[in-house]
Amino acid sequence: MPKTKYLQTPLKEDELAQLQIGDKVFITGIIYTGRDAAHKRLVELLEKNEELPFDIKGQVIYYVGPAPAPPGKPIGSAGPTTSYRMDPYAPALLDAGLKAMIGKGPRSQLVIDSMVKNKAVYFAAIGGAAVVVAESIKEAKVIAYEDLGTEAIRELRVENFPCIVANDIYGKDIYQEGVEKYKR
Amino acid sequence: MRQIDVKEIIPVIRKLCIDANYYIGEDVIKKIKEFYEKEESETGKEVLSILLENYELSAKEKMPICQDTGVAVVFIELGQDVHLVGGDFVEAINEGVRQGYKDGYLRKSMVDDPIIERKNTKDNTPALIYTDIVPGDKIKITVAPKGGGSENMSEVKMMKAADGIEGVVDFVVDRISRSGGNPCPPVVVGIGLGGDFEQSALLAKKSLLRSLDQKNPDPKWAKVEEEILEKINNLGIGPQGLGGRTTALGVFILSKPCHIASMPVAVNVQCHAARHKSAVI
Numbered sequence: 001m002p003k004t005k006y007l008q009t010p011l012k013e014d015e016l017a018q019l020q021i022g023d024k025v026f027i028t029g030i031i032y033t034g035r036d037a038a039h040k041r042l043v044e045l046l047e048k049n050e051e052l053p054f055d056i057k058g059q060v061i062y063y064v065g066p067a068p069a070p071p072g073k074p075i076g077s078a079g080p081t082t083s084y085r086m087d088p089y090a091p092a093l094l095d096a097g098l099k100a101m102i103g104k105g106p107r108s109q110l111v112i113d114s115m116v117k118n119k120a121v122y123f124a125a126i127g128g129a130a131v132v133v134a135e136s137i138k139e140a141k142v143i144a145y146e147d148l149g150t151e152a153i154r155e156l157r158v159e160n161f162p163c164i165v166a167n168d169i170y171g172k173d174i175y176q177e178g179v180e181k182y183k184r
Numbered sequence: 185m186r187q188i189d190v191k192e193i194i195p196v197i198r199k200l201c202i203d204a205n206y207y208i209g210e211d212v213i214k215k216i217k218e219f220y221e222k223e224e225s226e227t228g229k230e231v232l233s234i235l236l237e238n239y240e241l242s243a244k245e246k247m248p249i250c251q252d253t254g255v256a257v258v259f260i261e262l263g264q265d266v267h268l269v270g271g272d273f274v275e276a277i278n279e280g281v282r283q284g285y286k287d288g289y290l291r292k293s294m295v296d297d298p299i300i301e302r303k304n305t306k307d308n309t310p311a312l313i314y315t316d317i318v319p320g321d322k323i324k325i326t327v328a329p330k331g332g333g334s335e336n337m338s339e340v341k342m343m344k345a346a347d348g349i350e351g352v353v354d355f356v357v358d359r360i361s362r363s364g365g366n367p368c369p370p371v372v373v374g375i376g377l378g379g380d381f382e383q384s385a386l387l388a389k390k391s392l393l394r395s396l397d398q399k400n401p402d403p404k405w406a407k408v409e410e411e412i413l414e415k416i417n418n419l420g421i422g423p424q425g426l427g428g429r430t431t432a433l434g435v436f437i438l439s440k441p442c443h444i445a446s447m448p449v450a451v452n453v454q455c456h457a458a459r460h461k462s463a464v465i
């Protein structure tokens with residue numbers, strides 16, 4: 001039976017160990033955004049043994065390129081982007097201490113294996129539910145790669161950011177199991 | 185002959201870009217409610233109810249339904265008795281898009297070249313414009329913002345007549361099966377049959393302008409649409425690919441005559457954010 005869980009960032013390993021695919025999760029705290037272009041730069045820094053623009057240990061990266069903030073709002077619509085484009089970069093970031101990723105769509109086996117190895121998880125946010133997500137974002141500021149525009153790295157302060165556990169630390173994958181269950 | 189100043193087009197396009205992105209069609213809401221009742225997966229139901237909540241919020245807060253406010257696809261039906269004056273028609277459309285995406289706080293998602301530089305054009309132009317000349321003295325304009333996630337799951341295949349309708353059905357169902365959760369299911373599936381290579385793709389895109397309330401006027405195609413829809417919803421992909429019965433809300437076919445040696449088939453995948461708005465000048 002899927003459960004509802006409330007998590008605070010930075011994430012703790014014992015809490016992640018209790019999560020199972022299908023669980024509904026609400027995240028509160030600081031998370032970071034990044035898409036393809038920012039991931040490429042982060043991995044280049046890691047390869048050169050240079051410092052990342054934020055402390056990645058126990059952290060969460062949300063794959064999003066938000067719409068511009070309308071007047072009076074911290075951010076515009078901010079639903080997830082497709083995660084497979086970040087698959088080539090994710091294992092290096094997980095090795096560096098990243099504990100969770102939020103996006104949409106399935107991950108490659110390489111990323112799933114890396115999550116098991118590093119005891120990390122992947123959350124599915126609801127693609128296209130971009131205003132619902134934006135409502136949970138209370139503050140947003142660009143902390144790196146401003147030149148990338150919507151793809152810059154932002155620090156977000158979120159309250160009860162809604163998502164669903166898609167891959168747990170045990171290697172289970174809702175995109176496979178869920179589909180198997182309802183296939184006819 | 186009716187004269188229309190191209191400057192009249194600018195505010196119309198501007199408004200259509202904004203409205204299409206803020207306000208989802210009633211047909212989508214109605215269909216999702218219908219499927220919610222039938223959805224067997226608890227997670228699936230949860231996702232569908234969040235989508236409904238999101239459509240309500242986007243309209244209320246005047247924010248785009250999805251942050252991917254798409255490339256601006258613009259369909260024009262230009263009456264042959266219209267004489268366009270006052271400037272460049274294409275530039276007027278682009279100016280409307282520029283204003284709409286700026287004033288509506290919509291995301292700018294166009295890069296100048298597809299592979300080498302990929303520099304953002306910063307105003308979401310150029311629009312992708314398709315013009316048909318039709319009888320009459322009016323201009324019908326449709327703006328259909330198209331997101332990347334679903335567009336990337338689309339495909340054209342040059343099939344053989346011998347593959348038959350079964351071949352077409354299998355190809356389409358397989359295309360959706362391979363797309364899994366990537367195009368933000370529930371999706372709407374646009375299918376273009378016939379014409380030639382590029383026309384099949386355009387037919388598939390145009391088919392997506394139909395309302396989910398409307399059946400295909402040709403009973404022959406309506407039957408095929410139903411068959412494909414049933415097969416897709418038996419794949420188990422479900423809302424967001426997390427498992428369930430609601431994978432597609434509808435399947436639309438548009439067909440045209442083609443060469444005796446050919447059978448082009450195009451599948452254009454549209455996410456649940458099936459955005460399009462029209463106006464007539």
Ligand code: SF4
Pocket residue numbers: 079080081127128129250251252253330331332333334335366367368455456457
């Ligand atoms: S596929 Fe559609 S709903 Fe999903 S992110 Fe893209 S535009 Fe938004």
